[in-house]
Amino acid sequence: xxxxxxxxxxxxxxxxxxxxxxxxxxxxxxxxxxxxxxxxxxxxxxxxxxxxxxxxxxxxxxxxxxxxxxxxxxxxxxxxxxxxxxxxxxxxxxxxxxxxxxxxxxxxxxxxxxxxxxxxxxxxxxxxxxxxxxxxxxxxxxxxxxxxxxxxxxxxxxxxxxxxxxxxxxxxxxxxxxxxxxxxxxxxxxxxxxxxxxxxxxxxxxxxxxxxxxxxxxxxxxxxxxxxxxxxxxxxxxxxxxxxxxxxxxxxxxxxxxxx
Amino acid sequence: xxxxxxxxxxxxxxxxxxxxxxxxxxxxxxxxxxxxxxxxxxxxxxxxxxxxxxxxxxxxxxxxxxxxxxxxxxxxxxxxxxxxxxxxxxxxxxxxxxxxxxxxxxxxxxxxxxxxxxxxxxxxxxxxxxxxxxxxxxxxxxxxxxxxxxxxxxxxxxxxxxxxxxxxxxxxxxxxxxxxxxxxxxxxxxxxxxxxxxxxxxxxxxxxxxxxxxxxxxxxxxxxxxxxxxxxxxxxxxxxxxxxxxxxxxxxxxxxxxxxxxxxxxxxxxxxxxxxxxxxxxxxxxxxxxxxxxxxxxxxxxxxxxxxxxxxxxxxxxxxxxx
Numbered sequence: 001x002x003x004x005x006x007x008x009x010x011x012x013x014x015x016x017x018x019x020x021x022x023x024x025x026x027x028x029x030x031x032x033x034x035x036x037x038x039x040x041x042x043x044x045x046x047x048x049x050x051x052x053x054x055x056x057x058x059x060x061x062x063x064x065x066x067x068x069x070x071x072x073x074x075x076x077x078x079x080x081x082x083x084x085x086x087x088x089x090x091x092x093x094x095x096x097x098x099x100x101x102x103x104x105x106x107x108x109x110x111x112x113x114x115x116x117x118x119x120x121x122x123x124x125x126x127x128x129x130x131x132x133x134x135x136x137x138x139x140x141x142x143x144x145x146x147x148x149x150x151x152x153x154x155x156x157x158x159x160x161x162x163x164x165x166x167x168x169x170x171x172x173x174x175x176x177x178x179x180x181x182x183x184x185x186x187x188x189x190x191x192x193x194x195x196x197x198x199x200x201x202x203x204x205x206x207x208x209x210x211x212x213x214x215x216x217x218x219x220x221x222x223x224x225x226x227x228x229x230x231x232x233x234x235x236x237x238x239x240x241x242x243x244x245x246x247x248x249x250x251x252x253x254x255x256x257x258x259x260x
Numbered sequence: 261x262x263x264x265x266x267x268x269x270x271x272x273x274x275x276x277x278x279x280x281x282x283x284x285x286x287x288x289x290x291x292x293x294x295x296x297x298x299x300x301x302x303x304x305x306x307x308x309x310x311x312x313x314x315x316x317x318x319x320x321x322x323x324x325x326x327x328x329x330x331x332x333x334x335x336x337x338x339x340x341x342x343x344x345x346x347x348x349x350x351x352x353x354x355x356x357x358x359x360x361x362x363x364x365x366x367x368x369x370x371x372x373x374x375x376x377x378x379x380x381x382x383x384x385x386x387x388x389x390x391x392x393x394x395x396x397x398x399x400x401x402x403x404x405x406x407x408x409x410x411x412x413x414x415x416x417x418x419x420x421x422x423x424x425x426x427x428x429x430x431x432x433x434x435x436x437x438x439x440x441x442x443x444x445x446x447x448x449x450x451x452x453x454x455x456x457x458x459x460x461x462x463x464x465x466x467x468x469x470x471x472x473x474x475x476x477x478x479x480x481x482x483x484x485x486x487x488x489x490x491x492x493x494x495x496x497x498x499x500x501x502x503x504x505x506x507x508x509x510x511x512x513x514x515x516x517x518x519x520x521x522x523x524x525x526x527x528x529x530x531x532x533x534x535x536x537x538x539x540x541x542x543x544x545x546x547x548x549x550x551x552x553x554x555x556x557x558x559x560x561x562x563x564x565x566x567x568x569x570x571x572x573x574x575x576x577x578x579x580x581x582x583x
Contacts, residue, residue: 035362058386059309060462073363073526076309076336078461078519078580089463090309090335091390098387098406117411121383126416132374132381134366136413137336137357140385144407166412181410182423182432257363 011241013194014259015249016213017151018044019241021106021192024149028052032097032142034107035074036258037151039066040249042106047248056102058138060093062086068251071258094138097145100185105142109152109191111163114207114227116170116188116200118143118150119163126165136167143168146186154193154224161227171205178205195221197238201230211236266420267401267437274399276474282501286453291321291558294477294505298322298330298443304350305393305441305473306334309464311361311524314340314516315447317509318479320561323347323552333441335389335465338516339532342369346544347552351379356386364533372540385413388421388436390465395438396472402435409434444473446498447512449521451478452486455503458495461519461580470498479509481521511562511570522577525569 011019014037021041025031027050033042039055043066046053054063059076063085066072072079081087096102110133111119120139124130142148148170152158170188172178178187187205191198197211208230209221214237222229253259268276295318298304304322308314319340322330332344333354341358344350346369358381359367373379384392385407395403402422408414409432414421422435446466451457457478459466470476476498483506489496512518515525515532536543555561562570 059312060464073361073524074310074312074336076312076462076464077517078312078523078577081461081519082580087462089390089467090465091387091394091468094387094390121413126412129375131366132371134359134370135355135357135381135383136385138386140411140413141387141407144385144409144411166410169409169411172410178410182406182434183410184431 011246012259013153015246016194016241017041017192018249018259019245020197020213020238021149021151022048022245024190024192025050025053025104029103030054030056030101032056032058032102032105032146035072036108038106038108039071040252040258041151043252044245044248048245056093056096058090058093058142060088060090062088062093066252069254071253094141097142102146104149104189105146105186106149106151107139107142109150109158111158111160112150112152112191113160113163113170115172115174115205116150116191116207117163117166117172118168118170119165121167122165124164139168143170143188144183144186147189148186149190149192150188151192154195154221156224156226159225159227171200174205175203195224206230208232209235211238213238214240268440270399270401273440280504284454284500287455287504288453288483288506288508291317291507291509292325294318294507295321295325295327297475297477297505298327300328301330302442303331303333305439305444305469306332306340307444307446307464307466307469308513308516309335309462310338311516311529312462313447313459313464313466313518314338314513315445315479316340316514316516317447317512317558318445318477318507319343320552320558323349323548333389333439335386339529342367342536342544343548343552345369345373345379347548352382353380354382354384354389356384356389360529360533364529365537368537368540369544382417383413384408384417389439390468392436392439393465393468393472395436396440397468401438403438404433405436406433439472441469441473443475443477444469445477445479446470447479447509447518448498449481449518450484451480451506452484452489452500453506454486454500455498455506456486456489456496456500457498457503458489458492459497463497467497470502473502476503477505477507478503479507479512481510481512481518483508509558514562514565514570514573517573517577520577520580522570522573525565525573528565528569
């Protein structure tokens with residue numbers, strides 16, 4: 001096992017995302033987590049300040065604890081079940097979302113738009129796509145049924161005015177359109193990027209910047225976004241990742257499988 | 261097939277079940293014999309999820325038997341989906357997510373076949389696929405649900421879902437059509453010769469799929485006695501009368517995992533990812549020649565995976581029982 005020896009004053013984009021996202025969790029929450037940054041962030045929160053936070057995997061696991069260095073390749077392997085409280089069939093674990101037992105759904109994103117809709121299905125026109133992506137998995141179900149946190153890299157090609165295809169619904173066309181389309185619950189709550197923490201206006205449901213990471217300017221965030229961003233009246237500056245946070249991440253993922 | 265209605269009529273469903281031999285009989289056979297139970301054009305449901313408990317020995321046998329025009333459904337589709345497309349066994353996969361796995365990136369083989377319209381990846385949400393099997397298992401024509409609304413995933417499947425106002429609350433609700441596969445392929449840790457199956461770890465959608473299907477082919481790590489099954493009937497998940505074939509296939513998910521016995525063969529999966537991404541046509545063909553068409557038998561296939569790989573995957577697999 002190789003240990004990372006780099007100083008804690010430097011960190012990777014994924015480490016920054018995991019740290020910032022972990023701080024959005026609350027002790028006692030039930031969190032539906034995807035593989036990669038979401039799982040690392042939820043586990044980090046569990047370790048540091050939220051011991052009563054429960055992780056659910058769409059593969060069917062309730063309350064697993066991750067063995068450092070043995071991160072699962074998907075939510076469906078036996079590694080996901082270690083020391084868990086229960087394993088359920090896939091359909092039943094997803095139905096917990098529909099029934100309302102889940103506080104937060106947490107996943108990564110390939111492409112997002114100003115209303116927080118996510119695309120993981122097609123780049124380009126769905127009929128003649130430039131790239132066929134892997135699709136929704138549980139993404140459509142999770143984002144249709146609960147409050148979402150999305151963690152992703154802040155790039156102009158990923159932050160677009162309108163996604164090519166709505167795989168996982170955010171606020172759809174803004175305003176009340178989500179509820180009117182038959183999705184009265186949940187919605188996109190926070191977007192965590194390597195530049196900022198973003199939320200959505202209560203009325204228009206347009207994306208807005210709530211906080212900037214240390215050393216990041218408003219211009220930098222706008223320049224990396226494909227539409228005009230709103231800014232909260234008082235934009236806060238986040239505290240940089242601490243040594244104890246980075247140490248946990250590096251213990252969990254010593255081979256930097258998800259944090260490179 | 262196009263001619264059949266999306267959802268079978270109740271009388272057709274009942275009639276098909278009535279004509280199946282549901283007696284307590286032994287149904288042990290070889291992979292090759294079981295492959296004869298699958299017909300060209302059949303809708304084949306695949307158990308497991310991503311790289312877990314995939315019934316790869318049976319899939320291997322179907323690809324070797326040169327089946328054609330199978331419609332495949334599965335919760336999440338990994339390398340086996342690539343190989344269905346590349347071998348010409350299927351041109352239509354119904355699933356929620358289709359790629360080898362997050363750590364290996366987007367499948368070039370899936371991309372090649374879908375972007376060039378050589379094959380179809382019909383995308384439904386994960387829960388919707390599960391509820392479709394469940395409706396099939398319950399003998400009802402549809403299941404009400406609350407996802408796939410508002411998104412393009414729902415629009416993309418078009419007429420296959422219906423949206424209605426709930427007659428009790430007036431809320432918008434989705435109706436998902438029942439899915440009753442012609443055949444379900446399911447791999448388990450153990451079952452008896454009659455097909456009473458016990459499976460450990462994550463169940464995925466396998467139980468609903470077994471109940472929904474019109475035929476079930478079980479592959480199993482080992483066949484145990486009926487006495488042993490009867491000692492722990494609470495662990496039996498699939499009853500014998502839904503099962504039509506039992507095939508003993510040790511390491512029947514390799515190079516995918518089987519809970520408690522072996523983890524994914526990561527080095528082999530890395531190799532597959534490399535071969536298939538270098539050339540999405542020649543890569544999988546070369547892989548199929550080497551690992552699917554070439555080997556004389558399933559043990560010969562396992563020998564090609566290598567003793568080191570089998571032992572390493574087993575060591576990791578059994579470690580789930582360590583404290």
